[in-house]
Amino acid sequence: DAKTTQPPSMDCAEGRAANLPCNHSTISGNEYVYWYRQIHSQGPQYIIHGLKNNETNEMASLIITEDRKSSTLILPHATLRDTAVYYCIVRATKLDTGNQFYFGTGTSLTVIP
């Protein structure tokens, strides 16, 4: 699975959009981009994933560049509850061998009042 690079930390003002970048320059054509977040001491929580099209759900939007070498997770109106570590993971779907998600150290997002 391709390796990802994320900034170690970011700040965002409450109510503003939080844009979290992720570089995955070695991504393969069949690899998806996944985002999870981990609020302090809790288990990680799935946010969103995509292959090549932009995706949006009730939590966030995922923008993937046309060459798929980078992506951005957008939290449109950040709240204090969005303060967490955000993990960007790139992996292929493996129908029979399971879901080995490899987490890096992620981006620690702090939402400031």
Add this chain to the structure above:
Amino acid sequence: NAGVTQTPKFQVLKTGQSMTLQCAQDMNHEYMSWYRQDPGMGLRLIHYSVGAGITDQGEVPNGYNVSRSTTEDFPLRLLSAAPSQTSVYFCASSHLGRRDRGRSNEKLFFGSGTQLSVL
């Protein structure tokens, strides 16, 4: 619907003691896995299973054993605890990869974690 349940939430062991961390899921997920998380680090995969009777090693399997006798349960065993195994342990489960209208539907669901200290 309880999701992924881990027990205990906290545990203190002495070096050399053995114990089992329990993990159960009620979502009929084929895939289950164990991660450990050390301070300032991301999660590292210990062991995983793609179904009853099938287990495999992840990144950091040494010192840990697993078994999968049922779909619901995936216990993690420490046979002889060491201080280096002091960590927070997370269990996670999901369906095996499949495509729904062309998109992968893999989503990991995590338990709330077990904080283990080995003295």
